[in-house]
Amino acid sequence: MNYNWNWNIFWAPAPDGTGVYFWWLITGLGWTLSTALLAWAIALTLGAAIGTLRTTPMKWAVRLGNAYVELFRNIPLLVQMFLWYFVLPELLPKALGDTMKQMTPPWASFWPAVLCLGFYTSARVAEQVRAGIQSLPRGQGMAATALGLTLPRTYRYVLLPQSFRIILPPLTSEFMNIIKNSSVALTIGLVELTARARAMQEFTFQVFEAFTAATVIYILVTLVVVIGMRWVEKKVAVPGLISASAPPLAGH
């Protein structure tokens, strides 16, 4: 390797005069987190709703939910990013499409990125919610009906509280995925963490330092998510119910 390492590069002033390169990465991280968190809110809300719909006795709702999941799950994320960014404004009424295109940067790429990530991840969350509900013994729903609970109440008080506890670990993965997937938004011009690392190596040619820093920041952020979700798991655990925080069985 003929490479000139320079770890002090992070404290060198960036060419746009807004501070040092380290600050560049931090502002990039800001965009990464705001994109991921907003998208995660969309993904959880829509995913929970659609996933629940897919387990109801209503045939049309199940079909609708299936179609939704397959649509958003079967198209590569990168392609979806382009569809939201380039194709959607053309399909909307002209005035609305022009407004979308003329939003000042970075909003013009921020909102499509949030929507794209939100909808894409919602399909994956929906699939997990469905699996969580269906993993419950059939007797649970029947018992609720026998007690005289209506369908919405059966979900609200019996099925969803249990299934959400079961699917917390895979939801943790989805939460981490949405943070990492937000890097795809750089293809539509959002200057988030990865884009910042790329720009930094463009200017300085210190490619390994730039991407090492980005890697470490991603790991730290996802570690925070893991620890946070572990805490949630412990907090909501019901003794006796299957949960990741249950002590492992002896001899396992």
Added chain:
Amino acid sequence: MKRISRWFIALLVGCAVAGPACAQDTLKKIRDTGTITLGHRDSSIPFSYYDDKQQVVGYAMDICYKVVDAIKANLKLAKLDVKLNPVTSATRIPLMANGTIDLECGSTTNNLERQKQVWFATTHFVTANRFVSKKDANLKTVDDLKGKTVVSTSGTTNIKQANEINVEKKLGMNIIAAKDHAESFLTVETGRAVAFFMDDILLYSLVANSRNPSEWVISSDALSVEPYGIMMRKDDAAFKKVVNGAINNLYKSGEINKIYSKWFLAPVPPKGVNLNVPMGASFKKVVANPTDSGDPKDYQ
């Protein structure tokens, strides 16, 4: 296995610490393997790109092949295989550092900050930050833009320089940022701005591909200049001497004019568009007195 990994780590750490001492002898490597690997870009028209037959062509490629001939002669090799390896702006440094490519032939800006990482051969093109406007607007110098609305692409050094000169000369220009070059150009085309600041080579290409190339004019006034160079590993003086020697010979013999005309003053593949970029004064100076300086001051 353990021993191999220990060696590997020792090598990595050793190179990281030793730095220049670990420099590779590229000429020796080329002699031993009988191959040279050229890094090229995939769509940097007309410097280095794939044409309609999926061949790598371009101005920088032609120069690189001349360099390859010189290396072959220098090493007295009967046969020298040329391998081509596509690179992007993100991969060119790692691939150069780990020895995958020996020369990078494209449109890479040579500046002092980058020279801490790699070396550049004699400058093979000089681009400058200029503005394009409609001919009938009659805008010749930056001062003509006083109080007008101008555009540049967000996140570029060009918009930064436009902002700087705006403050420095108290021009009172309203500078708007567009998201990409096409949009910036469109902003001027539709009359929402009168001028677009960008690297002149990109402006020439936008004009050449526009609906009516003859209605546009590119300013002779330049805010800054940027030399392009062929990249090679740092601290390999013997290799650089051969590379620079080959390029300087092209300049001395005047052969560069033929290569330049082929790519900048005649139709080029894939679409047969003529970019029509006459050789600028700064580059003419380089041809007369070859330099590989990364300091823009040396080109003004």
